[in-house]
Amino acid sequence: MSVTPNLGLMVTQEADDPKFKDWRMKIAGASPDSNMMLLDAAVGSAQSWQEEKNSTPFTWGMLKHGFDYGDT
Numbered sequence: 289m290s291v292t293p294n295l296g297l298m299v300t301q302e303a304d305d306p307k308f309k310d311w312r313m314k315i316a317g318a319s320p321d322s323n324m325m326l327l328d329a330a331v332g333s334a335q336s337w338q339e340e341k342n343s344t345p346f347t348w349g350m351l352k353h354g355f356d357y358g359d360t
Contacts, residue, residue, distance in 0.1 A: 295330055297323050 290299045298315060300308075315323045 295326050297326060 291297065292299060317324070319325065
């Protein structure tokens with residue numbers, strides 16, 4: 289089974305096997321390693337980063353050295 293490079297989502301070829309349908313339902317469930325939860329966590333992380341950057345005033349150092357300048 290293949291895994292996507294950025295989020296680690298499990299991907300496979302489409303099949304008509306009823307067992308595959310059960311597996312597909314499992315990966316879309318509420319378990320921490322399901323694809324839906326992985327996507328939700330990635331979006332939440334991006335939103336948190338955006339909110340942090342939106343509330344941080346720009347400084348000369350950030351413009352000169354990048355937006356991560358001064359982060360500890």
